[in-house]
Amino acid sequence: MHLDHFTGKPTCIHGGRLPPAEKRRALQHDHRLRLEALARLSAAAARVGIGTDPDDDLVLWESDEIALLAEADPLWHELYESARAFRELLPLISLEDFGFPAGVEDLLAECGSRLRPISSGVEATAFEAKDHSIYKFFMPRSNGRIGGTFAFRRTEDFALVADASDGSYRAMLEKFNLIVHLDGMPTEVLGVTKNEGVLVTKQTLGKLLAEGADTSQVQPAALIAIPSRFLRAYRDHPRLYFLDGKPWLVADLHSKNLVRAADGVLRAIDLLAAPLPADLVAKEPLLVDWLARALHDPTAALLRPVHDDEL
Numbered sequence: 001m002h003l004d005h006f007t008g009k010p011t012c013i014h015g016g017r018l019p020p021a022e023k024r025r026a027l028q029h030d031h032r033l034r035l036e037a038l039a040r041l042s043a044a045a046a047r048v049g050i051g052t053d054p055d056d057d058l059v060l061w062e063s064d065e066i067a068l069l070a071e072a073d074p075l076w077h078e079l080y081e082s083a084r085a086f087r088e089l090l091p092l093i094s095l096e097d098f099g100f101p102a103g104v105e106d107l108l109a110e111c112g113s114r115l116r117p118i119s120s121g122v123e124a125t126a127f128e129a130k131d132h133s134i135y136k137f138f139m140p141r142s143n144g145r146i147g148g149t150f151a152f153r154r155t156e157d158f159a160l161v162a163d164a165s166d167g168s169y170r171a172m173l174e175k176f177n178l179i180v181h182l183d184g185m186p187t188e189v190l191g192v193t194k195n196e197g198v199l200v201t202k203q204t205l206g207k208l209l210a211e212g213a214d215t216s217q218v219q220p221a222a223l224i225a226i227p228s229r230f231l232r233a234y235r236d237h238p239r240l241y242f243l244d245g246k247p248w249l250v251a252d253l254h255s256k257n258l259v260r261a262a263d264g265v266l267r268a269i270d271l272l273a274a275p276l277p278a279d280l281v282a283k284e285p286l287l288v289d290w291l292a293r294a295l296h297d298p299t300a301a302l303l304r305p306v307h308d309d310e311l
Contacts, residue, residue: 004202005114005129006098007190009091015132016205016262019186027186030089031177034189037086038170044079054144056197059169063087090173093191093200098135107137123147123270128205134269135190138172138199146199147172150233150249150274159284162233162249164272172199175273178250181243182220184268185261203269206259213255218266223250224294227302230287235272240294247276247291 004011012023019027038059042052052058063083070080095104099112107125108117115127115135123146124138140146145166153161167175169192176187190200209215216237223239226249231238235251242248252272261267281287286302293300 004190005131006135007093009190011188011202013133013186013188013202013204018204018262024180024183024186027188028177028180031173031180031189034086034089035170035173035177037082037089038173041079041082041086042170044075044082047075048079050079053168055168055170056140056144056146059090059192060092060194060197061087062092062194090189091191092194095137095193095196095198098200107139132205134203134205136201136203138201140197140199141166146197147175148272150251150272152274152277152280154280154283155232158230158232159287160231160249160276160280162231162235162238162251162274164235169199171274175271176201178241178243178248178273179268179271182222182241182250182268182271183265184220184271185259187269204261206261206267206269208259209255209266211255215253215255215258215266218258219253220268223253224298227290229302230284230290240291241273242295243275245295247281247295248273249276 002011002014003009012019041058045052045058061083063080066076066080066083069076071077096102099114100107101110104110108120111117111127115129117125118128119126124136126134126136128134138147146169147167148164149167149171150162151165155161176189179185179187185204185206188202190202192199219237219239223241226238226240233249233251236254238249238251240247241250250271250273253268257268257270258266259269289304290300290302
């Protein structure tokens with residue numbers, strides 16, 4: 001068993017070496033369990049009248065904070081148990097675990113000798129460790145939001161217009177799950193820092209593509225082109241993906257978010273995604289019909305085939 005150099009917890013990621021298939025399947029399982037645990041916690045919080053949007057307070061909650069209320073009634077007991085179960089899957093960690101000084105204000109400038117900064121963007125700052133594994137630190141905003149997602153609206157010209165918007169911790173965990181489902185770079189969620197709310201992941205190292213390289217023809221095979229009459233998305237390469245039978249918009253798999261793995265395969269390291277809104281989809285019968293057919297046939301045409309005797 002290999003242990004992570006910073007957290008001391010088991011890890012399957014070591015530099016640029018791809019974990020074996022069974023380890024990657026285990027990562028999928030971990031991501032699913034984490035999302036299910038967060039859904040259970042959110043539902044339990046709602047039942048006792050605690051709002052969960054944005055969800056930063058919920059994600060940073062320590063179960064001990066409500067231990068005394070656990071015996072009050074079944075609803076509070078369920079909240080306590082669900083909080084404890086979620087914390088096991090998303091532990092509270094510290095930036096000091098990764099060599100940052102206490103009270104760090106600039107991750108790039110104060111990363112210490114064990115991490116080498118390699119990039120910094122709107123969502124995250126990425127570092128390479130001495131074993132060549134990639135660590136990403138996703139910084140929350142002052143409004144409790146973190147990362148990105150899509151907000152959908154309907155117009156006269158399009159069934160769906162997708163605008164990039166501030167995300168949530170749930171949206172971030174869903175993104176990591178999607179990356180693994182798309183056979184992207186193996187991604188572990190290490191935890192979230194209690195004081196700052198920084199979400200920390202670990203990812204396999206890959207070789208960067210040339211700046212501005214055209215990736216329109218090398219999108220993951222599971223992604224489906226969306227007819228332009230249905231969707232307007234102001235992001236690169238918007239595509240459809242079915243996760244557990246539910247349609248998602250996946251985009252932004254441009255040259256900076258695809259890398260070449262050790263096996264020569266192009267794999268996603270980041271993306272932007274959101275589930276298609278069922279209420280807006282339902283208002284466009286043609287879209288409803290196409291999605292139903294695309295679920296079973298990714299090559300489904302925009303219009304359902306009509307036999308000659310029906311003309």
